[in-house]
Amino acid sequence: MDFLERLFGRRKPTSKIIAKERLRLVLVHDRASISPQVLDSLKEDMLDVISNYMEIDRRGTEVTLNSDKESVALIANIPVIGVVGRNKRGVRI
Amino acid sequence: MGEVIVVTSGKGGVGKTTTTANISTGLASMGKKVVMIDTDIGLRNLDVVMGLENRIVYDLVDVTRGDCRLRQALIKDKRFENLCLLPAAQTKDKTAVQPEQMRELCEKLKKEFEYVIIDCPAGIEMGFKNATAGAERALVVTTPEISAVRDADRIIGLLEAAELPNPLLIVNRIRPTMVKKGDMMDIDDMIDILAIDLLGVVPEDESIVVSTNKGEPAVLDMKSMAGQAYRNISRRITGEDVPLISMESEDGFLSKIKKFFGIQR
Numbered sequence A: 001m002d003f004l005e006r007l008f009g010r011r012k013p014t015s016k017i018i019a020k021e022r023l024r025l026v027l028v029h030d031r032a033s034i035s036p037q038v039l040d041s042l043k044e045d046m047l048d049v050i051s052n053y054m055e056i057d058r059r060g061t062e063v064t065l066n067s068d069k070e071s072v073a074l075i076a077n078i079p080v081i082g083v084v085g086r087n088k089r090g091v092r093i
Numbered sequence B: 001m002g003e004v005i006v007v008t009s010g011k012g013g014v015g016k017t018t019t020t021a022n023i024s025t026g027l028a029s030m031g032k033k034v035v036m037i038d039t040d041i042g043l044r045n046l047d048v049v050m051g052l053e054n055r056i057v058y059d060l061v062d063v064t065r066g067d068c069r070l071r072q073a074l075i076k077d078k079r080f081e082n083l084c085l086l087p088a089a090q091t092k093d094k095t096a097v098q099p100e101q102m103r104e105l106c107e108k109l110k111k112e113f114e115y116v117i118i119d120c121p122a123g124i125e126m127g128f129k130n131a132t133a134g135a136e137r138a139l140v141v142t143t144p145e146i147s148a149v150r151d152a153d154r155i156i157g158l159l160e161a162a163e164l165p166n167p168l169l170i171v172n173r174i175r176p177t178m179v180k181k182g183d184m185m186d187i188d189d190m191i192d193i194l195a196i197d198l199l200g201v202v203p204e205d206e207s208i209v210v211s212t213n214k215g216e217p218a219v220l221d222m223k224s225m226a227g228q229a230y231r232n233i234s235r236r237i238t239g240e241d242v243p244l245i246s247m248e249s250e251d252g253f254l255s256k257i258k259k260f261f262g263i264q265r
């Protein structure tokens, strides 16, 4: 069988395998779905933590949930103005 | 004190009502005191599956409204006197029942019955909230189809949020020949994806249609494959350790059946 499969190229996947894969992907998305309110409070909490280390532009910050076919990622774009405890030239003060 | 078990699924038509009727009758045939509650208001069905449709006088809404006493609304089964049905209202307003009332009702019934089995409507709205409000354990019924398993996943999440953790899975309408051909998801696939323990597997079986036609649950038909599956599930609910029968495991199924509901009373 293995030999024949190699000879004639890969066998077509069974409908069960197709179903499983589609189900897996649809659940990745279902399970990662998050309400805008929750995303917003996540963003605020994250910015509070980062502010302990860096001076950031809170208004210019964007936090989104990005999903492509295979996976879901949390993307945060946070403009950094400076580092807390250093001057403009990066010298510790 | 009895145990309150809700039969859920998310998607409609996957076998909640069939499962409720069969496990309740199965438990009753083992001598347990059982009451079924049909919470599918407006789409009453458990009565016809049980063959009790001609005996209904009062319903769930009459009870929660206080228009009759609980005892008056409980319909005795034809076959087992230790089995009762509290039917759903057919024509009344869906919002007539509140979760708090269901909780009180279940508390009352628990004192008198060993098992309170609740047939949940499809969906995730009010009907689901009512059906789960007084429950202590949940069963999730699915079929081996993407849409049913997807909805089951959502329901499992909602059950966890409603503090009904560790629901157990019943896979219904499995067709071993299709599984073998690779044209149907097998049990392991579904357990893998849903990450919950299995309570049992029920095959696609014409005897379910025949028994529903007659109003006699298949669990009482000793020749029915689905009936055998429901007998095994009923025994597992009482805490018995019943291995999967070959029909259930034909597709190379290896996962362990959860030793059920450990707490024996």
Ligand SMILES: Nc1ncnc2c1ncn2[C@@H]1O[C@H](COP(=O)(O)OP(=O)(O)O)[C@@H](O)[C@H]1O
Pocket (backbone or CB within 6 Å): B009, B011, B012, B013, B014, B015, B016, B017, B018, B019, B045, B122, B172, B173, B202, B203, B204, B205, B206, B208, B209, B212, B226
């Ligand atoms: N294992 C089975 N084999 C064959 N038919 C089944 C099986 N389980 C359920 N059915 C049929 O599927 C239909 C839907 O079942 P039902 O229990 O009413 O689902 P639900 O309560 O989830 O909407 C019914 O007509 C029932 O007879």
Ligand SMILES: [Mg+2]
Pocket (backbone or CB within 6 Å): B016, B017, B018, B040, B045, B119, B120, B121
């Ligand atoms: Mg139903």
